[in-house]
Every structure is written in C-alpha cells, then in structure tokens.
Amino acid sequence: MSFLQSLSAALTPLGLLWTLLIISAATFMHELAHYALARWQGVQVHSFSIGMGPVVFRRAWRGTEWRLSLLPIGGYVEIDGMAPEEFKTDGGEVGYRQATRGFAALPSWGKIAVLLAGPLMNLLLAVFLMTLTFTSQGIPAADRARIQTVQEGSRAQTLGLQPGDVITAIDGREIPETLQIEGRTVMGWENLRNVLGTPGPHTFTLERAGQTRTVTFAWQPTVNGQRQLLGIGYGPDIVPAPLPVAFQTSLTTTVQAVPQVLRAFGNLFGRFLTLNFSQDENVTGPIGTTEIVGRAAAASPWALVQVATLLNLSLAFFNLIPIPGLDGGRILLVMIGSLRRRPLSFSQEQAINVAGFAFVMLLMMFVVVRDVSRFF
Incomplete structure (x- = not known):
C-alpha cells in the first residue's frame, strides 16, 4: 500500500469530522474559561475567536468581537494587557513595551487565576465526561x-x-x-x-x-x-455505579493519570531531544489521533466520549507544562516576578516567550513528522 493510500485509510471523513468537533469544543471551553476569569476581574477582552487564520464571521457583543475563523483548529482570546502595547517614539517610529493596564495591572493571584482557568476547565470537562460514562456504563x-x-x-x-x-x-x-x-x-x-x-x-x-x-x-x-x-x-x-461513586472514581482516575501523563511527556521530550523517531503508543500525533477518533466513532458513542475525555486530559496537562508560551510557562513567569517583587523586563519576557514558542513549535513538528514517518 502506498503512502497516500495508507494516509487516506487513516484519515477517514468520519474521523476527521469528529476530531475537529472534539478539539474545537475542548478549545472553545478552554478559551471561554480564560475569557470568564478575565471579565470577572474587570479586564476587557477585545476578541474571542473559534478557529485560527482569516476571519469569516465577526460580531460585537458585550465589548468583545466574537469571531469565526477559517481554519477549524484551536482558537484564541485577546485579553487586554496580556500582549505588549504599541507606542510611538519621538521620531515617529512604532515600538513595543510592557503593557500597564488590564491583565498586566492584575495582582499575581489574578493573573494566575486567568491563566489557570483554561487547563482547569479541560480537567473539569474530563471529570464530567468520566462521571457521565461511569454513571451510564458502570465502573x-x-x-x-x-x-x-x-x-x-x-x-x-x-x-x-x-x-x-x-x-x-x-x-x-x-x-x-x-x-x-x-x-x-x-x-x-x-x-x-x-x-x-x-x-x-x-x-x-x-x-x-x-x-x-x-x-x-x-x-x-x-x-x-x-x-x-x-x-x-x-x-x-x-x-453499576451511582452518581457519587462515579464522581469519586472519576477524581481518583484523574489523580492516578498524573504520573502516567508526566512519564509520557517526559518520554516524548527525551525522544525529541535525541531525535528518536521510533513510535510511542503513549503519545500520538494528529494523524494517529484522527485514526483513533475514527475507530471510536465507528465503534460506539461511548467510545467517542472516552476519547474526548482523554483529549481534554491531555490538553489540560500539556498546557500546564512550565514551558514559556504555554499557560504553565506564563504562570511560572508570573510566580518568578512575584518572588522578585517586580515583573521581568519587557526584553527578558519577550526573549523567554520567543524561545518557549520556538521550542513548542519544533516539538509539534517533531510529533507530526514522527506521526507521518510510520506510513513509510
């Protein structure tokens, strides 16, 4: 079987559709939690996008521009004071500096609350889906x-x-x-x-x-x-499990998953740093994920719910990794600034964030290349 034949067999329309729906729902709830905690503290949110890339639909509501973007992957919220702000120099040139309003003006605990809200929402979604499964299907x-x-x-x-x-x-x-x-x-x-x-x-x-x-x-x-x-x-x-038992089992299962997930991510980082492209059943890329979702969708609705649970858990834990560019990395920078009793300078924070973002992008490229390499 050729590469294209193998790839088309893995990326079924059913698997692609459900993968996009599950990831979009998980991302929407993740960003909605960031939005809610920012607004709760009086911080303006300029835009909320479902999807990435060119905007195909937009509507202003409650001081926020709600967008639907062309690429159905991920999403974002633009929180006032989180990104650097523009200013004009005496010579008329445009420069950037650390924001002093909105998110930047919040106390450390307020910033951490906004950043932690996204991963925590995915964690709560996973617990909810597990509880629903255990209540309906048993433990x-x-x-x-x-x-x-x-x-x-x-x-x-x-x-x-x-x-x-x-x-x-x-x-x-x-x-x-x-x-x-x-x-x-x-x-x-x-x-x-x-x-x-x-x-x-x-x-x-x-x-x-x-x-x-x-x-x-x-x-x-x-x-x-x-x-x-x-x-x-x-x-x-x-x-069979009544609701309290199902909920307790969901919490226990989530806690027990922590060391397994940490080992899986540690193994992934080790393979990335050594450029080891051998397959690892504990971490899969977008093609492997779509393949798993497709099989689950063909099996039963409850199998699909289990995959959605795992994806929400993975999204929560991955975002909490203290790498700059991720929520966990941003929380780490806030904590460092709190311990120093003054935030990092604009140049320091920018350099750290650029390095972290580059690392995450390279890691994602490694996962995708490793995912594709199994078809050769």
Whole structure:
C-alpha cells in the first residue's frame, strides 16, 4: 500500500469530522474559561475567536468581537494587557513595551487565576465526561475479569467457560486491584495474561448467574514450539455505579493519570531531544489521533466520549507544562516576578516567550513528522 493510500485509510471523513468537533469544543471551553476569569476581574477582552487564520464571521457583543475563523483548529482570546502595547517614539517610529493596564495591572493571584482557568476547565470537562460514562456504563472492576468471548472449539470451550463468566480468583487467590508486571503497574485482571504464560495446574474461581464455580486445568503455554491459546477474550468486569461513586472514581482516575501523563511527556521530550523517531503508543500525533477518533466513532458513542475525555486530559496537562508560551510557562513567569517583587523586563519576557514558542513549535513538528514517518 502506498503512502497516500495508507494516509487516506487513516484519515477517514468520519474521523476527521469528529476530531475537529472534539478539539474545537475542548478549545472553545478552554478559551471561554480564560475569557470568564478575565471579565470577572474587570479586564476587557477585545476578541474571542473559534478557529485560527482569516476571519469569516465577526460580531460585537458585550465589548468583545466574537469571531469565526477559517481554519477549524484551536482558537484564541485577546485579553487586554496580556500582549505588549504599541507606542510611538519621538521620531515617529512604532515600538513595543510592557503593557500597564488590564491583565498586566492584575495582582499575581489574578493573573494566575486567568491563566489557570483554561487547563482547569479541560480537567473539569474530563471529570464530567468520566462521571457521565461511569454513571451510564458502570465502573471497570480492576479485581475481576469478565470473559467476553469464547472461541469455537477452543480449550476454554472444552473446560465449559462461557461469555459472561466473571473470574474472581486465580489459583485460589483473589485478584488484586493493581500489581506490577514487567516494571509497570497494571490492573489486576490483566494478570490473567501472565498466568497463562506459566505452565502447570491452574484454577479459576468463577461467578455465573449468581453461583460460584471452580474450573481446574493443566496448562502448557507452548507445545512443540507453538504458542497455545486458551481461546477467550476478556476484560475488566463492569459494575453499576451511582452518581457519587462515579464522581469519586472519576477524581481518583484523574489523580492516578498524573504520573502516567508526566512519564509520557517526559518520554516524548527525551525522544525529541535525541531525535528518536521510533513510535510511542503513549503519545500520538494528529494523524494517529484522527485514526483513533475514527475507530471510536465507528465503534460506539461511548467510545467517542472516552476519547474526548482523554483529549481534554491531555490538553489540560500539556498546557500546564512550565514551558514559556504555554499557560504553565506564563504562570511560572508570573510566580518568578512575584518572588522578585517586580515583573521581568519587557526584553527578558519577550526573549523567554520567543524561545518557549520556538521550542513548542519544533516539538509539534517533531510529533507530526514522527506521526507521518510510520506510513513509510
């Protein structure tokens, strides 16, 4: 298959449409939070754009020009006093200097509130979507494995295993919620794969139609050099969850995701600095994201909601990275100025922001090139 054929197979119209809708919605809410916190503190917002590039529609409302721009990617708010202001020198030339009004005149906590509002909104959206999913679909039970499919003529069928059976214990021991496999933390139900890689007698304790059953069998992972399969598809058991439990689980899941996301971004930065273009399943580019969204849209609405949750989480955490040009970098500069008891000079802040913006752009180019390279 040629490069163009592979690319067109990944970028389906359905995937492109839903990717643009999800990212546009996440960006809109992100920028709306910046807007709301600025206006709440009496700071004027000159413009609010959905999309980037040339403006195709504009309307003034409540002191802000609301825009719809041509390119349906991202968006922005133009908050008074956040960008440098123009001035004319004695010679009539146009120069730039640090703004002294609007955002620039806010106390440090006010500036941080405006900057933090965007990522926090995406975080809240992710928690809301997770809560909605858990309430409607139930919560995955990490310590219980549900058999989803049983292959015809397989060893599992011979043993009497059936779809819907819930494995509650393996070899007489209850399944833990988490465990360490190959140096990483996984859910307890995933240990089933590890067990089936170990020869010898094994016992499954099952729940079926409210009754407990025990299945004992001898197992050899390989026979005559060929890998053996038990013949089941499985995943975590799903248990119903009332709203308070769903909300609490969403918060817990978000907190547990923090170290995983930090490791993923750390790995990405390491690959970027060493120009390592090998694929990484934890971080994907725009083509990979569109491919995932397309598969989710074709699978079910709830799969699409899960992808939207992950995208909002990623947007929140990425914007909080303390790199100048991102919200986290701007917050860092505000904190440095607060500790120094005077803001950075115009030239210092501009140099830092330009360097940070260049780094982010190079990082984005690296992600895109790595994303495209897998089709060659």
